[in-house]
Amino acid sequence: MSLTENVLSQLPGNVLGGLRQGDRLLASLKEGTASVPMVVKETQQPLSSVDWDVIICGGTLGILLGCALAVKGVRVALMERGILRGREQEWNISRKELQVFLELNLLSDAELEQAIATKYNPARVSFFGGTEVWVRDVLNIGVDPIYLLETLKQRFLASGGKLFENTPFTEAVVHPDGVMVNNQFKTRLLIDAMGHLSPITRQARQGEKPDALCLVVGTCAQGFSENHTGDLLLSFTPVQNQCQYFWEAFPARDGRTTYMFTYMDTHPQRLGLEALFEDYLRLMSEYQGVELNQLTFKRALFGFFPSYRHPLKTPWSRILPVGDSSGSQSPLSFGGFGAMVRHLRRLTFGVHEALQTDQLSTNALALLQPYQPSLAVTWLFQRAMSVDLNQEIDPNQINQLLSAVFQQMQQLGEPVLKPFLQDVVQFPALTQTLIKTGLTHPGLVAKVIPQVGLGTLLDWMVHYANLGIYSILFWLSQILEPWMKNLPNVPQYYWNRLVDTWKYGSGSDYSD
Numbered sequence: 001m002s003l004t005e006n007v008l009s010q011l012p013g014n015v016l017g018g019l020r021q022g023d024r025l026l027a028s029l030k031e032g033t034a035s036v037p038m039v040v041k042e043t044q045q046p047l048s049s050v051d052w053d054v055i056i057c058g059g060t061l062g063i064l065l066g067c068a069l070a071v072k073g074v075r076v077a078l079m080e081r082g083i084l085r086g087r088e089q090e091w092n093i094s095r096k097e098l099q100v101f102l103e104l105n106l107l108s109d110a111e112l113e114q115a116i117a118t119k120y121n122p123a124r125v126s127f128f129g130g131t132e133v134w135v136r137d138v139l140n141i142g143v144d145p146i147y148l149l150e151t152l153k154q155r156f157l158a159s160g161g162k163l164f165e166n167t168p169f170t171e172a173v174v175h176p177d178g179v180m181v182n183n184q185f186k187t188r189l190l191i192d193a194m195g196h197l198s199p200i201t202r203q204a205r206q207g208e209k210p211d212a213l214c215l216v217v218g219t220c221a222q223g224f225s226e227n228h229t230g231d232l233l234l235s236f237t238p239v240q241n242q243c244q245y246f247w248e249a250f251p252a253r254d255g256r257t258t259y260m261f262t263y264m265d266t267h268p269q270r271l272g273l274e275a276l277f278e279d280y281l282r283l284m285s286e287y288q289g290v291e292l293n294q295l296t297f298k299r300a301l302f303g304f305f306p307s308y309r310h311p312l313k314t315p316w317s318r319i320l321p322v323g324d325s326s327g328s329q330s331p332l333s334f335g336g337f338g339a340m341v342r343h344l345r346r347l348t349f350g351v352h353e354a355l356q357t358d359q360l361s362t363n364a365l366a367l368l369q370p371y372q373p374s375l376a377v378t379w380l381f382q383r384a385m386s387v388d389l390n391q392e393i394d395p396n397q398i399n400q401l402l403s404a405v406f407q408q409m410q411q412l413g414e415p416v417l418k419p420f421l422q423d424v425v426q427f428p429a430l431t432q433t434l435i436k437t438g439l440t441h442p443g444l445v446a447k448v449i450p451q452v453g454l455g456t457l458l459d460w461m462v463h464y465a466n467l468g469i470y471s472i473l474f475w476l477s478q479i480l481e482p483w484m485k486n487l488p489n490v491p492q493y494y495w496n497r498l499v500d501t502w503k504y505g506s507g508s509d510y511s512d
Contacts, residue, residue, distance in 0.1 A: 007297055015300050022273050025197070040173075040174065042174045052076065052186070057079045057193060063156060071155070073160075078164065106155060118251050120230050123231065127234070135421060211308055214264075214305045219297050222256075224290055255298050270389065307330075323335065338423070359494075374425045384398070408440065409433055412436065416433060424510040426507035471502075
């Protein structure tokens with residue numbers, strides 16, 4: 001019996017079966033054999049009437065946007081294939097990001113405090129053979145998903161929202177004046193929050209393979225020595241299996257959560273989730289200084305996260321992908337809760353304004369999931385943290401490069417370091433880091449070019465230049481804002497989307 005089989009057999013439910021089902025889905029994605037659903041159709045026949053302004057498919061994260069829109073008076077229905085309930089494992093986030101729940105009137109101060117299950121400080125960034133960097137107040141809050149989603153559900157219902165549980169999405173027919181969903185519900189706008197395996201997203205992408213993958217496995221367990229600190233990004237091994245393994249660890253209410261993740265391309269011969277889980281368990285003792293037989297495992301966590309270089313633009317009007325469905329998360333992060341919270345304010349006001357001005361065409365809705373240089377530049381970082389299947393590099397090269405980069409960011413101070421650790425890239429901070437690292441470690445930087453490829457580097461330089469341009473455009477937009485407030489409603493919608501694009505595309509949405 002493998003380590004994975006031994007540990008997962010201790011947990012309730014068929015966890016091993018779920019892991020292997022995940023591997024089958026992953027294999028079909030890597031091999032390009034996954035079927036393309038045909039769940040969206042179009043017709044020129046008008047609906048003439050609708051029941052809802054918005055229907056959101058996918059309740060786990062869709063409830064965040066659904067509740068925000070319902071509070072603003074939008075007629076919202078939410079469809080969830082099962083019961084809308086949060087998972088046991090906390091969502092880690094930074095305290096400042098949670099303010100959006102207060103700003104949008106989704107939670108009271110008391111409810112927000114009750115939603116916080118764990119807190120810790122400080123957190124560590126460390127690489128094999130390099131120096132340790134410690135930061136405070138970054139991803140140090142563990143939110144209780146069960147309490148948060150139940151509270152938002154009740155707020156949603158109290159605000160007039162309608163919840164359809166045990167109602168999986170099956171089909172949508174796009175009419176000129178609305179969308180018929182499941183041949184039953186009629187809405188002006190359909191929002192897809194079903195994640196990266198959404199059938200709508202898969203149909204829109206027409207079998208397109210992801211540009212990269214992030215595989216993650218982990219557990220929550222008891223039996224560790226008391227530890228009130230966390231690990232944000234840690235590596236203690238060289239490249240193995242053509243993968244650089246990274247670790248995260250956080251205190252949880254009922255133990256300690258540890259994750260191991262890695263970046264890779266979609267080559268069919270890449271290792272899968274079960275093989276990664278076996279390596280995770282094999283390395284756990286060395287990482288945490290505890291034998292596996294001393295641990296009591298509470299739950300296992302695993303998944304894969306496809307990344308695409310370009311945000312998804314659906315070919316249909318009146319359908320908007322959000323969250324992981326949109327493919328607009330950073331290739332460095334897992335997307336999910338943190339990415340949804342970061343864009344919640346932007347999406348709430350953007351969708352509300354699109355409904356008010358009836359700007360629901362394909363092009364008008366595409367402005368709600370625009371190209372963002374702040375995300376596009378992170379593709380180079382992702383490539384520098386991964387190795388091609390048949391590529392030969394120094395096994396310690398990735399650790400050495402990351403150690404050098406984070407050492408320079410630490411010297412530049414928290415205004416440079418903390419945004420990056422929260423997946424926000426800004427032109428001044430990035431430029432300072434590049435110059436400082438290039439001057440102090442020219443040999444390490446030179447090794448990156450053959451690793452990532454000249455084409456990737458040239459493509460990155462375009463996005464880097466755009467990051468600077470977007471920073472200037474957002475600064476100019478703030479000067480013009482007093483004059484632009486008097487625009488008519490429809491031009492105002494397009495101006496506000498441009499401002500949002502420049503703001504988020506330059507990382508200017510970040511505030512400490």
